[in-house]
Amino acid sequence: MSDPASHRSARAAPAARADKRSFFERLIEFISPGPDSKAELIKTLADAEDRELIEPESRQMLEGVLRMADMTAGDVMVPPQRMDLLSIDAHYEDLLASVIDTGHSRFPVYEHRRDNVIGILMAKDLLKLQRAPELNLRTLLRPAVFVPESKRLNELLRDFRSNRNHLAIVIDEFGNTAGLITIEDVLEEIVGEIEDEFDDADQENGIYTLADGTHRVAGDVSISAVNESFGTRLPQEDFDTIGGLVAHELGRVPRRAEAVQVGGLRFTVMLTRGGAVRWFRVARVPQPDAASAGGDVD
Numbered sequence: 143m144s145d146p147a148s149h150r151s152a153r154a155a156p157a158a159r160a161d162k163r164s165f166f167e168r169l170i171e172f173i174s175p176g177p178d179s180k181a182e183l184i185k186t187l188a189d190a191e192d193r194e195l196i197e198p199e200s201r202q203m204l205e206g207v208l209r210m211a212d213m214t215a216g217d218v219m220v221p222p223q224r225m226d227l228l229s230i231d232a233h234y235e236d237l238l239a240s241v242i243d244t245g246h247s248r249f250p251v252y253e254h255r256r257d258n259v260i261g262i263l264m265a266k267d268l269l270k271l272q273r274a275p276e277l278n279l280r281t282l283l284r285p286a287v288f289v290p291e292s293k294r295l296n297e298l299l300r301d302f303r304s305n306r307n308h309l310a311i312v313i314d315e316f317g318n319t320a321g322l323i324t325i326e327d328v329l330e331e332i333v334g335e336i337e338d339e340f341d342d343a344d345q346e347n348g349i350y351t352l353a354d355g356t357h358r359v360a361g362d363v364s365i366s367a368v369n370e371s372f373g374t375r376l377p378q379e380d381f382d383t384i385g386g387l388v389a390h391e392l393g394r395v396p397r398r399a400e401a402v403q404v405g406g407l408r409f410t411v412m413l414t415r416g417g418a419v420r421w422f423r424v425a426r427v428p429q430p431d432a433a434s435a436g437g438d439v440d
Contacts, residue, residue: 184208206332215298216291218331219312219321224395224414227252228263230279234271237279241265243399245413248309250322251283257319259311262286288313291320299328347371352423358412361385361419368407372426376405384409385419395419403427 184205191201226244228237230253241249247266250259261283271277287310289298302308302325314320348360349371359368365378365387381387388409389395392402395418401410406429412421 203332210295210299210328210331213295213331214291215289215293215295215310215312215323216320218295218327219291219323220327221321222257222319224397225250225256225322226398227256227259229253230260234268234275237263237271238268241268245398248324250286250309250311251279259286259319262309286311289323290315295328295331298323299325302328356423356425359384359409359422359424361422368424372407372424374405374407376407384422388419388422 187196187201187204190196191198196204226240226246226249228240228249228251230251232240247264249263249265251261251263252258253260261280262285263279263283267282270282271279287301287305287307289301289310289312291312291314293312298310302310308325310323311319312321312323347367348363349367350358352358357371362383362385364382365376365384368374368384369376369378376384376387381390388402388404391404392400395414396402396409396411398411398414401408403409406427408425408427410423410425411419412423414420
């Protein structure tokens with residue numbers, strides 16, 4: 143008959159092998175347990191950065207992942223009034239002009255009403271219409287993906303990856319179009335703003351001189367920086383950024399290619415993203431010549 147002690151030791155052996163932590167490590171865990179809430183976990187990440195255990199960029203990305211889990215599509219979507227849409231009945235020249243002006247690679251296409259999205263058009267597919275004008279635009283449309291405003295961003299990112307979609311139409315509880323969201327919008331909640339082709343890491347103040355003598359100015363540049371660069375006196379009391387001032391003067395966020403004159407400067411929108419202006423083209427408004435303003439001098 144076998145020894146009961148040998149059975150007990152045999153049963154205890156796997157447990158002992160499973161926990162290879164030292165007594166000291168288990169004691170530390172008992173005295174100072176790990177975080178039991180998301181806020182504590184974020185604080186732990188900050189402490190790890192302070193002790194140089196992780197890089198600041200890593201901490202920011204990890205925090206972005208944690209916060210993204212609590213966000214929905216409705217939190218980061220582009221509202222409908224700022225969506226760049228194409229009409230199914232538009233002529234090819236108008237479609238091409240819209241694609242060039244906005245610079246997007248994908249466009250929701252609507253029929254009759256802007257909130258009646260019937261599909262997604264890839265900008266590259268317009269080349270097919272150029273080569274074969276007899277094609278019907280409807281045949282080039284790809285199915286539109288619709289998601290509710292309550293869709294979690296982490297779930298949406300998983301869907302984007304699995305379905306290989308980069309754009310979705312957000313709908314409200316009544317089935318109406320509430321906005322638009324892209325995979326880039328979701329990723330930016332994790333990694334921060336994704337730089338585009340206009341960005342230049344060597345320029346710190348966000349103001350660039352272009353070949354034609356005009357300037358490219360970031361929407362988040364301070365008004366004081368614009369005043370200093372252009373010698374203007376734009377008001378700084380109510381707004382910090384030039385994008386905020388221009389939007390206030392217009393009464394809304396300007397659309398791409400839209401131009402606004404403020405304080406002797408002409409601001410033309412070069413690029414928008416996420417419902418805000420990323421870049422302006424800025425030029426001085428020509429002032430009337432003093433002689434011509436007063437009439438010809440004999």
